[in-house]
Amino acid sequence: MLRILHSLPRTHKLLLLPVATMVTVLGAQKLITTYQDLNRPHTSLESVLVPLPSDSAPGVPSLRQERTPVAEAIDRASRAIDATRDHIPLSDLATTELVYLDMITSAEASMATDAESEAQLDDGALHMAVVLGTLTSGMLNIDDPTPVDIAEATSYEDYGIDLFDDISFLELELAVDEPFVPKWKTHLVESGETFALLAQNELGLGYSEVVALLEDLPDPRIFTHWQAGHSFDYQLDEDGRLLSLRMMKNVRDGVLLEREEEHFAVTTIERQGEAVQRLYAGSISGSFARSAQATGLTSSNVTELTRLLEKKLDFRRDSRRGDRFQVLVESDMIDGRTLDSRVLAVHYDGERMDLTLVRNASDNNFYTPEGSSLDPAFARYPFEGNYRLSSGFNPRRKHPVTGRISPHNGTDFAMPVGTPIVAPANGRVERVGNHHAAGRYIEVRHDNGYRTRYLHLSRPLVSQGERVEMGERIALSGNTGRSTGPHLHYEVIVNNTPVNAMTVDLPENTSLSGDTLIAFQRHAEPMLAALNSGETGTINVANYRRQQSDD
Template sequence: MSVLLLIPSDPAEASKDSEKSSLEIGKRYSLAVPVVTDSLPQTQATTLPQEDNSLEWVSVEVKKGDVLGAVFRKANIDAATMQAILDSGKDAKTLTRLFPGEQLEFGLASDGSLQELRYTISNLKTLVVQRTAQGAFTAKQLQKEIEVRTEVVAGVISGSFWGSAMKAGLTEAQILDLANVFGYDIDFALDIHSGDTFSVMFERNYAEGQYIGNGAILAAQFTNQGQVYQAVRHTDGNYYKADGGGMRQAFLRAPVNFRYVSSNFNPRRLHPVLGKIKAHNGVDYVAPMGTPIMAAGDGKVIESGMKGANGNYVVIQHANNIQTKYLHLSKRDVKRGEKVKQGDVIGRLGATGRVTGAHLHYEFVVGGVHRNPRTVKLPQAEPLQGVARVKFANNAKQLIAQLKSHERVVLAANN
């Protein structure tokens, strides 16, 4: 793994700089971290062949409505040559899936015959088709070498988690990934408070020195109301606690992507429509109309219908005499008797029934008794075992140490 190091030339100066807390909130820093990860495919890198300067190169952009034959005709290449290229191997078949805005480069000899074709499939892959000495064509996809740099960002929540994470330097996709990693322990719609802190170590991928996208989150720490949660990615692609314990639980804390919550679990709430004390045995999640609603856990749909104050609603029966209920949906995507898996979309957020606005009302019932979905104790997933757990814990210890070190500097700079 290639890692960019930020190392001052004078160790004494480095110590002084550290004391001054020179790291800035929201700025990304690359770290030298021993990481075991299989998040990226270990493909063999190949070098793009030098362009033949004896050829005349013609670039043709694919337009909306173009078929492959039309693209070749713009370069004065006949249909027989096009077919010979398509017959040159499975790699060439990617030419049948072109999109508007993409380009094909045709290398033509002085007599106008096609000698070479190039098509950039992605930031990493290029299709090269070349004519052999015998006049046939060979096609191959060339893969650029990937350089992986490990970076850490950290931040303090002020206002919304989304805004604070964006300010710290995380992308929208990374914010959602982070929420998914800790989604079994933290309800990001309700549990987040100003002053909570987070730090995230992740991969950034480069090809030929050019940034091409982020890789996986390798480790993360979230401090929520004084409670510290940690997660480290294993080589199996799953996340575990720093000691190798399981992260996944039987139920998600929240069955909807976090936005904000209008009403918490409250058995003596003043009903906004009826104007009297009426138990509010669940949590209301306010989000845009049509937001997907997920099954909080594996189970079987025992009710899916429309009824009075509930509006469109779904009830799922889970193991251990647990039920989850989802009310006021605009649409139901499951029927009674269907089996569902955790995370399956079961409906869309709406405003049906007795409501004052669009939201999801979510209930968690154990043995017929309503429990607070935010705080109810949930069973843990299976931990790593034996040698695998020992190796994982040793690696995780180093990653978490790096996270804590970076977060301390950020917190000091924020004070």
């Protein structure tokens, strides 16, 4: 039988592996010889002489015989290339069993060379051997009730490869390739580290790519002005090149870079926090600022409250020990941190002042429950705080040396160089300049037609044509030009005529009315209810809104 295997083309050897199994294990040669004699006339089975090796076992092979590890290995190899069955992954093969295929070579070497062994099987015997080998290898499911044509249970295709001359491929690690999945990594910026060098050394970017990336950023300073301790997250592709990068300027704002072919798409990150409200309550014991801080309010909250209440309340004259106050504050909660804390409402219940204020969501200004504003349309002073009036408005003032009339068309306030100057009302900057006598100066035309001038400045903070809002910083005071000391010269001009800024009638404060007032009062109801509840600590203003609707 092994002589048959030896005589066949190499491309058919794997097909007849089950036959080789029967030769060495099951003694199939005897069965095939018996089949040949059945086709000879007047020959009985008992009289047939079957040449076998001396150590061969008698008997016909059983389809249910227990299979050896070699048979199992050949079984898997046969099923792996059989085109009539489903594909079997090479990872199912066990290389430690397939190494025993060398027994085919040794079996060929030990075959007798007598004339009987060189006899060729006819086509019927050959086909029978293939069929029986196929059955014993388990390549056909004989329990399947579906009729199967046994003759079609194999393949005689020429695979075009010498499977038995070189089986080194079976020694390779057989594993299924998994798709590449980029992972996020975090880099902590070290002292002296620059993004340009880091991008080239660690992120696989070229110098030109780094330059183009920085040019595409809306604010490149996030990378060019970073500091030690900053961090960013990034992903690399299979080749170690930057795939995406995410860096936060703060807890709320950041930028995301994502590769798109040869450039990076830039997306701005704006994280929205969960709004959390908290009610604080306390009483005056000493200064208002210290009393407010004692309730747990932040320094920024206290500063905001002080500036707000000072528009109606003189703390030095009007506040009394025991005066009570409630403050409703809202913050954004992001990753367990509170950000952008802001005052929503305040109630000051004092001996000389009873005042309640609520922030209006539509314009971010504070109003009384009746809709009256504390902010006048035109502020009396263009600065915050109290500074000494060093020289008042005097159109008949005489020069101290010449004795001639030298009008003083403004009001001078003695203040340190660098004191912030703010716009007393909304308007537009008409002029920013420098004069040998007035020094650096600014002129603003306001929406109501008034104009204001600011002289002897150390530094303007706005440009000509720029729009300014009431309370916005526009300059820093100084001592430039002809000046006897650091101060601000402030002028108010009405109908092209200088007027006394300290006595002129200024536009009255604005108040809400009509639909705007109705909308504000609906918005203020739950906050007023929260102020009056006395429930200090974290609260939910929305609950008070539902209570109002239920009532």
